Amino acid sequence: MKSDHDQRRRATLLKYTRFVMIAYGITQVATLVARQLGLSSVHYSEILGVSALSLGISLAFIILIQLKKTLTPGFTRFVFFGQFVVWLVMYAVWLLVLRETRVMALFFGLMALTFTLSNTQLIQSLAITVSTCIIQIAVSFFAIYTLKQPGSFAMEVFYTLCFLPSALFICGLSGQYATQRTAIKEAKRAAELNSDALVMEMDKVRQINAELEKAFGRIEELAIRDELTGLYNRRYLMDALEREKKRADRTGRLFSIIMLDIDHFKRVNDTYGHLQGDAVLKAVAKAVQAAFRVNDFCARYGGEEFMVVLDEVVPDGRVLCTERMRLAVESLSFPEIADGFQVTVSLGYTQYQRMEVVAQTIARADAALYRAKSTGRNRVEFA
Structure with missing residues (x-):
């Protein structure tokens, strides 16, 4: 039972990490295409450096998950929020490299949706969504008024608020999925318990049958034996x-x-x-x-x-x-x-x-x- 539970948890964490890794890859490829088309001034070395860093960290998480013998709930939270912290660091690095608010907003929104979809706790998903919007507005303010990047802060706030309903909708889907998955797990656990109970009952029935066979054997023996001498009757x-x-x-x-x-x-x-x-x-x-x-x-x-x-x-x-x-x-x-x-x-x-x-x-x-x-x-x- 415990081994099966660890295998299911390991498969879920690996799927989640690969999902984040794919999201990183999509962002890097999009940036590379923008550079090829002349829509971005970022250098190839910067793109490759950030790509190698993000993908390397994801591979490290995958190796860690594979090597870990017992996957505890604490380790699961560490993997999820560890990726979340890496994402925030990558966001800061990407902002310094690109220095383009709109591209950063797209990247930030994509990763927020990725983590929201990967998470199964509704409260945590809502926290990620709200914090994403707050951070996006704060970063836009910093980029426009401090770094003097081109753009309208009012429009950035408007875009962020447009992103919020979609993110909340995904949070709802993620929460519903989590509820259904929990129900499936409980049903499966109940089925396993019922199966174990059935096996125990079958063992009891077999034991009773064995005792009955012994009793019938004794009765048959008594039926053919003389009570006084023990000889056949x-x-x-x-x-x-x-x-x-x-x-x-x-x-x-x-x-x-x-x-x-x-x-x-x-x-x-x-x-x-x-x-x-x-x-x-x-x-x-x-x-x-x-x-x-x-x-x-x-x-x-x-x-x-x-x-x-x-x-x-x-x-x-x-x-x-x-x-x-x-x-x-x-x-x-x-x-x-x-x-x-x-x-x-x-x-x-x-x-x-x-x-x-x-x-x-x-x-x-x-x-x-x-x-x-x-x-x-x-x-x-x-x-």
């Missing part, structure tokens, strides 16, 4: 089994399921209470999770029953998988419940057969689990 399990079925039917890679039930769990609840029963459920779930592979997953099927879904198990690997889970649970200890208290699980294992209904696969695993419980518990049966 039955709804997610059934959807996952349907996906596994489609994949197996398409690729031929058959999955397996294990139905797992905690032995005598009702006795745990009846003897030690439901809080201790919940602790057993969580401990068993954690042990089973630690026992299966990365691509496998476990869900709470209902009550004290769990189901583990295994991704393509070789025939020799099924015993290893199921025994690892059974032993993991058997090795658990619960000193907070009772000394020597342990739990065991019974497991029923089966493999999905292509094109069968998922319910058939579950029924086979459930039947294998029933056999395991009927034949002594804490064992595995295959179907």
Whole structure:
């Protein structure tokens, strides 16, 4: 923002200085033409000297503007009024060189209009115009009555008063232009502020959306998880089994399921209470999770029953998988419940057969689990 403001201010000052420089050049060229036509007695060396001085000062201002890193309001006023002072000095020098009141009046009026057009402050423009008229009348009086130059002082006053309305009109145009430019700047600044505010609001919206996505993600996770054990719930399990079925039917890679039930769990609840029963459920779930592979997953099927879904198990690997889970649970200890208290699980294992209904696969695993419980518990049966 600050850099853009400096660039705009630099461009304005350079444009103004070039404008003044052109006005100086026009005056010098007009004087040179008058000398060629024999309308002025000023020497070429005097014309070239004054031209070089005025143009050199303008070039110095241009270089100074280009080299200045930060353009402050004070520096801007220095450039404007510095040129104004140079103009007054040039006017005095030109008067001494030309010694012709009428030419000086034209030069003076031209430069006054130049500074008035370049300025954007109405009060300053009016001050320049009024001071120009006063100085012109004073210089005319000095030239006619002191330097004895030819001319009528009354006519000079009349010409100056004729110049005044035009200068005031230009002051009005300059002030109107300044007002419009200020309005444009304010509108642009307001647009930039609105743009910044919009960007901030968009950032807030993006942040809110990100938080909403996280919240929805947590909600979705809660919707598919069992609150007590942290395992997947039955709804997610059934959807996952349907996906596994489609994949197996398409690729031929058959999955397996294990139905797992905690032995005598009702006795745990009846003897030690439901809080201790919940602790057993969580401990068993954690042990089973630690026992299966990365691509496998476990869900709470209902009550004290769990189901583990295994991704393509070789025939020799099924015993290893199921025994690892059974032993993991058997090795658990619960000193907070009772000394020597342990739990065991019974497991029923089966493999999905292509094109069968998922319910058939579950029924086979459930039947294998029933056999395991009927034949002594804490064992595995295959179907």
